[in-house]
Amino acid sequence: MRHIISILIENESGALSRVAGLFSARGYNIESLAVAVTEDPSLSRITLVTRGSEDVIEQITKQLNKLIDVVKLIDLVESDHIERELMMVKIKTNEQTRAEIRSLADIFRGKILDVTPTSYVLEITGPSEKLDAFVAAIAPETIIEVVRSGPTGISRGEKGLHL
Amino acid sequence: MELSGGQILVQSLKDEGVEYIFGYPGGAVLHLYDALFQQDDVKHILVRHEQGATHAADGYARATGRPGVVLVTSGPGATNAITGIATAYMDSIPMVVISGQVSLPVIGSDAFQEVDMVGISRPCVKHNFLVKDVTKLAETIKKAFYVATSGRPGPVVVDVPKDITDPKIKVPYKYPKKVTMRSYNPAVSGHKGQIKKAVELLLAAQKPVIYSGGGVVLGEASAELTEFSHLLGYPVTNTLMGLGAYPATDKQFIGMLGMHGTYEANMAMHESDVIIAIGARFDDRVTGKLDLFCPYAKIIHIDIDPASISKTVKVDIPIVGEVKPVLEQMIGLIKDSKAKPNKKALDAWWHQIDQWRAVQCLEYDRGSLLIKPQYVIEQLYEVTKGDAYVTSDVGQHQMWAAQYYPFDKPRRWINSGGLGTMGFGLPAAIGVKLAFPDAEVACVTGEASIQMCIQELSTALQFKTPIKIINLNNRYMGMVRQWQEFTYESRYSHSYMDTIPEFVQLAEAYGHVGLRIDKPEEVRPALEKAFAMRDRTVFLDIITDRTENVYPMIEAGKGHHDMKLRAAPGTSTDRELA
Ligand SMILES: Cc1cc2nc3c(=O)[nH]c(=O)nc-3n(C[C@H](O)[C@H](O)[C@H](O)COP(=O)(O)OP(=O)(O)OC[C@H]3O[C@@H](n4cnc5c(N)ncnc54)[C@H](O)[C@@H]3O)c2cc1C
Ligand SMILES: Cc1ncc(C[n+]2csc(CCOP(=O)(O)OP(=O)(O)O)c2C)c(N)n1
Ligand SMILES: [Mg+2]
Numbered sequence: 001m002r003h004i005i006s007i008l009i010e011n012e013s014g015a016l017s018r019v020a021g022l023f024s025a026r027g028y029n030i031e032s033l034a035v036a037v038t039e040d041p042s043l044s045r046i047t048l049v050t051r052g053s054e055d056v057i058e059q060i061t062k063q064l065n066k067l068i069d070v071v072k073l074i075d076l077v078e079s080d081h082i083e084r085e086l087m088m089v090k091i092k093t094n095e096q097t098r099a100e101i102r103s104l105a106d107i108f109r110g111k112i113l114d115v116t117p118t119s120y121v122l123e124i125t126g127p128s129e130k131l132d133a134f135v136a137a138i139a140p141e142t143i144i145e146v147v148r149s150g151p152t153g154i155s156r157g158e159k160g161l162h163l
Numbered sequence: 164m165e166l167s168g169g170q171i172l173v174q175s176l177k178d179e180g181v182e183y184i185f186g187y188p189g190g191a192v193l194h195l196y197d198a199l200f201q202q203d204d205v206k207h208i209l210v211r212h213e214q215g216a217t218h219a220a221d222g223y224a225r226a227t228g229r230p231g232v233v234l235v236t237s238g239p240g241a242t243n244a245i246t247g248i249a250t251a252y253m254d255s256i257p258m259v260v261i262s263g264q265v266s267l268p269v270i271g272s273d274a275f276q277e278v279d280m281v282g283i284s285r286p287c288v289k290h291n292f293l294v295k296d297v298t299k300l301a302e303t304i305k306k307a308f309y310v311a312t313s314g315r316p317g318p319v320v321v322d323v324p325k326d327i328t329d330p331k332i333k334v335p336y337k338y339p340k341k342v343t344m345r346s347y348n349p350a351v352s353g354h355k356g357q358i359k360k361a362v363e364l365l366l367a368a369q370k371p372v373i374y375s376g377g378g379v380v381l382g383e384a385s386a387e388l389t390e391f392s393h394l395l396g397y398p399v400t401n402t403l404m405g406l407g408a409y410p411a412t413d414k415q416f417i418g419m420l421g422m423h424g425t426y427e428a429n430m431a432m433h434e435s436d437v438i439i440a441i442g443a444r445f446d447d448r449v450t451g452k453l454d455l456f457c458p459y460a461k462i463i464h465i466d467i468d469p470a471s472i473s474k475t476v477k478v479d480i481p482i483v484g485e486v487k488p489v490l491e492q493m494i495g496l497i498k499d500s501k502a503k504p505n506k507k508a509l510d511a512w513w514h515q516i517d518q519w520r521a522v523q524c525l526e527y528d529r530g531s532l533l534i535k536p537q538y539v540i541e542q543l544y545e546v547t548k549g550d551a552y553v554t555s556d557v558g559q560h561q562m563w564a565a566q567y568y569p570f571d572k573p574r575r576w577i578n579s580g581g582l583g584t585m586g587f588g589l590p591a592a593i594g595v596k597l598a599f600p601d602a603e604v605a606c607v608t609g610e611a612s613i614q615m616c617i618q619e620l621s622t623a624l625q626f627k628t629p630i631k632i633i634n635l636n637n638r639y640m641g642m643v644r645q646w647q648e649f650t651y652e653s654r655y656s657h658s659y660m661d662t663i664p665e666f667v668q669l670a671e672a673y674g675h676v677g678l679r680i681d682k683p684e685e686v687r688p689a690l691e692k693a694f695a696m697r698d699r700t701v702f703l704d705i706i707t708d709r710t711e712n713v714y715p716m717i718e719a720g721k722g723h724h725d726m727k728l729r730a731a732p733g734t735s736t737d738r739e740l741a
Contacts, residue, residue: 009346010346013293014282014293018285021285021286055473058473062469065469066468066470068289068290068310068346068347069346071346
């Protein structure tokens with residue numbers, strides 16, 4: 001099953017490599033990884049998507065918790081949560097296709113960030129499946145580039161992951 | 164007090180109470196060595212290879228329970244230390260390794276003797292630090308000792324760039340009394356409810372087994388384990404790492420379990436209905452084939468590391484905590500409990516175990532004209548009155564030492580279990596002897612293993628650490644040969660050396676005493692003679708039966724109930740070897 005592990009980690013050089021190294025050393029898979037500093041500059045937040053059986057996920061969370069730099073973590077999938085990923089897509093356009101792409105972008109609540117006579121850059125955010133659906137909806141030969149942030153997430157309600 | 168980085172490092176070690184530091188100098192640590200030169204409190208042991216430094220510090224740590232401290236230079240000094248760091252990591256041994264690094268401004272430029280020590284050591288340390296600010300140096304050293312020695316112990320590397328130790332830059336020094344780390348809070352006491360459930364399950368058991376490991380040694384809980392076991396009257400088995408944590412001569416002890424464990428211990432595990440694992444980690448050498456592991460048992464597991472619990476074997480009652488307080492709580496509950504161990508069931512269980520014991524799985528051919536390695540260990544036990552510190556290398560000799568020297572005290576049996584590092588024994592013995600100069604220290608080794616760190620014979624002379632090296636010389640990498648005999652139709656691919664040094668001369672060249680023994684009747688007198696030379700390191704080159712194998716054995720893919728036993732005396736299945 002797919003799990004989204006959200007980690008608060010010391011914002012120190014090498015901290016990320018401890019997480020990445022753990023996954024490669026123990027043969028766990030990482031589907032995506034998003035990292036940025038939090039409101040507290042001494043802490044970073046890593047959102048990591050992985051897949052595995054319950055036993056494997058249990059070991060992953062235990063091994064992550066064992067890393068000295070890891071302050072706290074939760075598996076977002078265990079409770080109600082919101083998941084968002086950002087995607088930018090560069091698409092070939094011409095007179096005939098522009099309108100069609102614009103209306104598709106509207107349906108997906110996308111934004112047009114850049115326009116040239118032959119291309120668009122679109123921004124779309126949402127759960128990862130929505131981004132997948134958008135990519136599937138456009139003709140593959142028109143896609144110049146797809147850039148995705150990897151999902152990030154947050155739990156619903158007033159509880160949060162903090163110190 | 165204003166000090167330079169080099170002085171801060173030395174002063175921090177002093178304030179930490181460090182007695183010995185095992186090291187080897189080089190460019191990146193010259194400032195530090197200069198600071199060491201100007202004091203006498205921290206004694207520096209100059210090894211002959213950085214691997215030796217790590218194993219010696221490791222031996223010191225295993226024997227004393229205090230962290231071993233290592234100092235190496237950058238680049239090759241640091242990489243040479245890796246094997247010893249990994250060895251300590253696998254067996255959860257507290258160690259602090261200070262490695263020199265190139266100066267901060269040139270890090271990343273492929274500078275002379277630069278290697279990314281933080282990166283290279285990362286997978287085999289509990290934690291590591293790169294010091295980037297001299298004002299944080301003392302605090303970092305404190306943190307390193309705190310992390311290395313608390314929770315599940317392990318090695319910690321502190322990588323110190325040369326400019327951090329610059330004698331011209333002085334900053335105020337204060338060694339913190341205590342550090343706290345918001346991201347690191349190892350568990351101590353276990354969950355009360357779980358402990359209660361565990362005790363109830365234990366008291367209801369019909370065929371219980373206490374399976375204890377290295378965690379009891381690390382957690383200084385031998386007395387508690389012994390009291391707990393006596394209170395219940397249940398059989399106790401130890402892992403290789405746990406030997407000595409429960410007195411091996413006690414009648415409730417049924418021997419080591421696992422691949423080369425006793426028949427009775429493995430059969431008891433297989434038939435058991437309740438197992439309590441105490442500071443043991445269900446290693447593959449212990450479990451055999453996982454699907455066949457303890458098919459009838461409910462399992463309780465006490466471990467300080469949650470990641471050790473249900474890692475390979477799913478357990479029914481996990482208890483995360485230090486062995487000592489958890490066992491103390493259990494002892495209290497058992498004493499207060501109205502329920503008592505089921506005497507009838509227990510009698511039947513012991514009766515069964517005695518039948519397995521009667522197989523005498525450790526018997527060997529005592530009439531042989533060749534020296535049997537088992538006999539040497541038995542004699543070593545007698546000559547040292549069972550009270551020596553025994554370090555070992557890796558191979559058959561290691562298993563024989565574990566099987567034939569019954570350890571009654573913890574921290575006496577010092578070997579590399581998890582990594583299985585050949586070359587460990589000799590430097591480890593030096594570390595032990597420094598810690599306990601009045602104790603007998605023996606290193607049981609093989610002719611292949613001893614060559615991996617033989618250069619430390621020179622260290623032993625310089626620092627006057629008289630140890631006895633028991634070289635069970637079978638002219639084979641016996642452990643490898645045994646596997647080749649059993650699973651590769653005796654195709655002994657590269658498991659022997661066509662040239663083996665003349666060890667007696669080699670020992671003498673290093674300034675020690677060398678003795679060669681090739682007849683069984685010479686073994687006892689030679690051992691007595693060697694141990695009588697209290698102030699000399701003696702190398703006993705003992706020419707043993709080269710066809711001997713370690714029995715009993717669980718072969719790959721088999722379960723505990725399916726052990727390969729030695730053929731009856733006189734019907735040896737061992738092949739004649741050229
Ligand atoms: C050639 C060879 C053959 C071998 N054959 C065998 C064999 O037949 N049988 C055998 O048993 N081993 C054998 N080994 C050793 C084996 O590889 C493992 O090293 C060993 O079994 C592990 O022992 P352990 O389970 O006690 O764990 P250790 O490695 O000692 O780990 C200790 C456990 O205790 C926990 N712990 C630490 N401190 C505390 C504390 N204070 N409180 C609570 N928990 C704590 C740790 O988290 C860890 O889980 C062999 C090794 C070699 C090289
Ligand atoms: C550094 C290292 N290299 C290789 C091995 C694999 N290995 C395990 S036992 C062994 C043979 C050891 O031979 P010896 O020291 O003579 O001991 P014996 O088994 O003959 O008693 C080898 C090569 C190892 N454990 N460590
Ligand atoms: Mg040998």
